[in-house]
Amino acid sequence: MFIVPATARSWVAVDPSSDFSLQNLPFGLLAPEGRHVTLATAIGDFAVDLTVLRDAGYLSIHKYRVLDAFEEFTKEDLQELRRELYELFVDTNSELRNDADTRSKAFVPLENARMLLPIRPPAFVDFYSGIHHASNVGMMFRPDQPPLLPNYRHLPVGYNGRASSVVVSGTPIHRPSGQTKPKPEEPPVFGPTKEFDFELEMGFYTSRPSAMGHPVPIEECEDHILGFVLVNDWSARDVQRWEYQPLGPFLAKSFATSTSPWVVLPDALEPFRITTYEQDPEPPAYLNSPKGMRYDLRLEVELKTAKAESYQRISASNAKYLYWGFEQQLAHQACNGTPLGYGDLYASGTISGPLEGSFGSLLELTWRGTKPITVTETGETRTFLEDGDSIRFSGYAQGDGFRVGFGNVEGTVGA
Ligand code: MN
DSSP: OOOOOTTOOBSSOOOTTOSBOTTTOOEEEEOOTTSOOEEEEEETTEEEEHHHHHHTTOOSGGGSSOOSOGGGOOHHHHHHHHHHHHHHHBTTOOTTTTOHHHHHHHEEEGGGOOEEOSOOOSOEEEEOOBHHHHHHHHHHHOTTSOSSOTTTTTSOOEEEOOSTTEEETTOOEEOOEEEEOSSTTSOOEEEEOSOEEOOEEEEEEEOSOOOTTOOOOHHHHGGGEEEEEEEEOOEEHHHHHHHOTTTOOSTTTTTOEEEOSOBBOHHHHGGGBOOOOOOSSOOOGGGOOTTOOOBOOEEEEEEEOTTOSSOEEEEEEEGGGBSSOHHHHHHHHHTTOOOOOSSOEEEOOOOOOSSTTOOSSHHHHTTTTTSOEEOTTTOOEESSOOTTOEEEEEEEEEOSSOEEEOOOEEEEEEO
16 A cells, blocks of 8 residues: 655646646556557646656566556556656656656647556446435335335345446447337337436456455455446436346446546545444444445536537535445455456446435436436436437545546447
8 A cells, every 4th residue: 555645746737626646646548649558647637658667767667578458467566556656756756857758758648648448347247335326216216115125234236237338438328229118008119218327436446356166355355456437337217117127237237338547546545535434234244344445535427418518517426425335345246255357347336415416317316307407508408318418427536735536437429
């Protein structure tokens, strides 16, 4: 674990509102113009090509033959690499600052940086750990029963999803077709979804495998978490409503899941950890984790229609509204002895806050389509997404004069 002091500053100009402070130093996969794909970090307004830094002798990672995939690195490698990057960028070190030739090759303005999906996950899991989201959905669909199902506070509900459709921010998202049942008294119909939605989620990648038949104890789960991303778990609500019983979501979720391009290490989020969190009832021993992996991270959702020039904020939430911590999610997945992999992606579930305006899906923001959102710039209204609409998530922890953020996850809906 390496925590950059809150007072440390870089010789690279970093605006206080930038996601990429010296305290962050996330990792991503950069595809530079005319060059090999490479691991990169981000600082201020730049992606920084780590292959260029290594070749110029600035990093000790020459021991790694290739720098073109996360899979070459353990979590400990990345932690060590991040410490080296800190030492290179901190304002008391002028070595790289004075090397204009290397800087001009290594620094790529973020707006020109083509970022790839950090890790193509072998497996994708989606939890349901946002308690206000689960309550809202319960109120809408089971109004005559308690909002939370009886199992909710006893285990982190989740399902194994579809890994092949996980894509990086900026990838266009097609409108899926599926079966829906618009009228109870008539047979189902097949066609494009009419209730295209987003889900505001956090996600983590796993860092190391475990053997089948050997559950991972919760005390070890934190070490299996490589880093965090923002996730948009796109959803077709009308398809979901008809298909989900009795086995859970299937085609309503599996057509696309978008992630942010930068993987933020737990070390960078450690100062923003929430140290006390009451779970009632106390979880069973295999899920009991007094240290809890929960963070105070501000999350935002913005919408831009095809007619609009600019994004409009439609929701502001916080990762602290997750009832189940990230290490509890992983401990639950592993408790039956299923093997964990490297680079599996675990999404948290939709993170809604307790109040209107803090909900993490259109289903909740428009309360099942009964309270349309008005686009101020154009006067249009929205209940669910229409073709040409773009959704952008952002998320960051606010420090004293700096931020630790994820970069955006953005997607435009098409036919
Ligand atoms: Mn989801």
